[in-house]
Amino acid sequence: MAVKYTIPRGTFDILPEKSYIWNYIKHVFAKTAMEFGYKEIVTPIFEKADLFERSVGDTSDIIQKEMYKFKDNKQRTFALRPEGTAPVVRSYVENNMQANGGLQRLYYMGPMFRYDRPQKGRYRQFYQYGVEAIGSNHPYVDAEVIALQYAFLKRLGLKGIVLEINSLGNKASTEGYNKALRDFYEPHKEEICGDCIARLEKNPRRLLDCKVPTCKEIAAVAPVMIDYLDDECKEHFEAVQIYLKAMDVEFKINPRIVRGLDYYTHTAFEFLNNKLGAQNAVGGGGRYNGLVQQIGGKESPGIGFAGGFERLILSLEQEELFMGNEPGPDVYAVILGDKALVKGSELMQKLRALDVKIEYDPIKVSMKAQMKTANKVNAKYALIIGENEIDNNAYVLKNLDESTQDSLTESELLEHFNK
RNA sequence: GUGGCUGUAGCUCAGCUGGCAGAGUACAUGAUUGUGGCUCAUGUUGUCGCGGGUUCAAGUCCCGUCAGCCACCCCA
Numbered sequence A: 001m002a003v004k005y006t007i008p009r010g011t012f013d014i015l016p017e018k019s020y021i022w023n024y025i026k027h028v029f030a031k032t033a034m035e036f037g038y039k040e041i042v043t044p045i046f047e048k049a050d051l052f053e054r055s056v057g058d059t060s061d062i063i064q065k066e067m068y069k070f071k072d073n074k075q076r077t078f079a080l081r082p083e084g085t086a087p088v089v090r091s092y093v094e095n096n097m098q099a100n101g102g103l104q105r106l107y108y109m110g111p112m113f114r115y116d117r118p119q120k121g122r123y124r125q126f127y128q129y130g131v132e133a134i135g136s137n138h139p140y141v142d143a144e145v146i147a148l149q150y151a152f153l154k155r156l157g158l159k160g161i162v163l164e165i166n167s168l169g170n171k172a173s174t175e176g177y178n179k180a181l182r183d184f185y186e187p188h189k190e191e192i193c194g195d196c197i198a199r200l201e202k203n204p205r206r207l208l209d210c211k212v213p214t215c216k217e218i219a220a221v222a223p224v225m226i227d228y229l230d231d232e233c234k235e236h237f238e239a240v241q242i243y244l245k246a247m248d249v250e251f252k253i254n255p256r257i258v259r260g261l262d263y264y265t266h267t268a269f270e271f272l273n274n275k276l277g278a279q280n281a282v283g284g285g286g287r288y289n290g291l292v293q294q295i296g297g298k299e300s301p302g303i304g305f306a307g308g309f310e311r312l313i314l315s316l317e318q319e320e321l322f323m324g325n326e327p328g329p330d331v332y333a334v335i336l337g338d339k340a341l342v343k344g345s346e347l348m349q350k351l352r353a354l355d356v357k358i359e360y361d362p363i364k365v366s367m368k369a370q371m372k373t374a375n376k377v378n379a380k381y382a383l384i385i386g387e388n389e390i391d392n393n394a395y396v397l398k399n400l401d402e403s404t405q406d407s408l409t410e411s412e413l414l415e416h417f418n419k
Numbered sequence B: 001g002u003g004g005c006u007g008u009a010g011c012u013c014a015g016c017u018g019g020c021a022g023a024g025u026a027c028a029u030g031a032u033u034g035u036g037g038c039u040c041a042u043g044u045u046g047u048c049g050c051g052g053g054u055u056c057a058a059g060u061c062c063c064g065u066c067a068g069c070c071a072c073c074c075c076a
Helices: A017-034 A049-055 A083-093 A141-157 A171-188 A194-202 A203-211 A212-222 A231-248 A311-317 A338-353 A367-376 A387-392 A410-418
Strands: A046-048 A069-071 A077-080 A104-113 A125-134 A162-167 A265-272 A282-289 A304-310 A331-335 A381-385 A394-398 A404-408
Touching: A017 A104, A017 A125, A017 A381, A046 A049, A046 A083, A049 A083, A069 A194, A083 A104, A083 A125, A083 A304, A083 A338, A125 A141, A125 A311, A125 A404, A141 A162, A141 A231, A141 A265, A141 A282, A162 A231, A171 A194, A171 A203, A171 A338, A171 A387, A194 A203, A203 A212, A231 A265, A265 A304, A282 A311, A304 A311, A304 A381, A331 A338, A331 A367, A338 A381, A338 A404, A367 A381, A404 A410
Parallel strands: A331 A381
Antiparallel strands: A046 A077, A069 A077, A104 A125, A125 A304, A162 A265, A265 A282, A282 A304, A381 A394, A394 A404
16 A cells, blocks of 8 residues: 555554553553652653763664764754663752652653664664662662562563563673673684674673574683672672562573663663563663763662563563453444434433443444444443434433343433442 | 565455456445344455566566565664
8 A cells, every 4th residue: 555654664653442551551550660659750752962872871882873863953962862761860960859868769651762673572763661769779779679660560460571680790890890701702702703703892791692603602601790799799689689589579690681771780680571582671670870970960879670662562462461452432322313413412411421431423324333333342331312212201221231221211311320 | 784584455365387456354235114243145445565677468577665574783
């Protein structure tokens, strides 16, 4: 079909039949976050580009090739946000939330943008939900944030998702580890793939999960991050695990977890659905103790996570958790003729005032077509309004599930729905 | 950004070595003069993704392009 205007590549419309499930997920997330004491924060869709360049890290692909950058009329460079943490931290610093003291618990939802080649579960405009807890380095907070996302996924009914955690240590241990990795790989330079040679420079941790067989063999005996943690980092990581167990959160330690953004330190975690194919990360996050300072605030430790709506919906569909369809109307009005429609309009309006969800479709003319539609939209009742009913003040209310019907006067009808 | 597969009715898809564009489903009408779901009958729906080329003739072959999917990459 040749349509004149088509949607931009890597974007999608949320059509009415899907918007119900989107709203449902948003609702469940907001509810879960609020139970943990998190409050919503809404930041703009675009920010100054250098906010991301400085925080996310200028070596990452997200900044190097995936950011939607543009100049406004005054030649200032902005970017559509590629992720949610930097804007929240910017707002935290700019609004001096530190002055409130204590821990700030924030949640957000909204579209993010990355210029990448689309495939299933990967879009150029995609929707994330996430939280940030800023102001404490206590390992309980790490566990709380993880437990929140865990609770959210459980509440949606998802079973096929596993949680993996890791510690990336502090800056010193990360640097030490990266050096150890580079030293280890140096003598193997001839044997590893081209991608891995680039990783050696750019992001040595990624060497560990290369899929090329020869690289895999080498990676299997490469040094592991956990051995490079100092005592403080180790203690923190162990404490997180104790709290997670206390909160009955199931997890697995995976020393190979790498996060895509440069600002992560200490705890890192991922929720994976391995039935999803290549794009299997349903959500993930980690601690970012240096980020607030980097963005210009007083040093303040933080941790957060983000997850994608699209992969969540794919997972729900896969596990056949369709959350039910949108409920049908309470009443479908079967109105026979234009004369009856005048009284019908009046009646429908009176019922709506009683909070009754009522639909009518003037395109369907015959009674048969209207009854059929009432059935199709899954209405509980069909209300028949014809000239006979109006003349006799006796309206037929048919219960479509039970196939029973009663004849009611207008006041009886309103009484029936006045609960 | 790299490689591969696919694009035909609203949806799912068939269409062979070029020869009248199809099925199921959905939708509409009727069987049932004002009562839905089941059944049966009849009917409507197409720039065959788009542009070009080869040919008497292209949904089919060739080139280009756009889009989706799969893998890499990256990550949500």
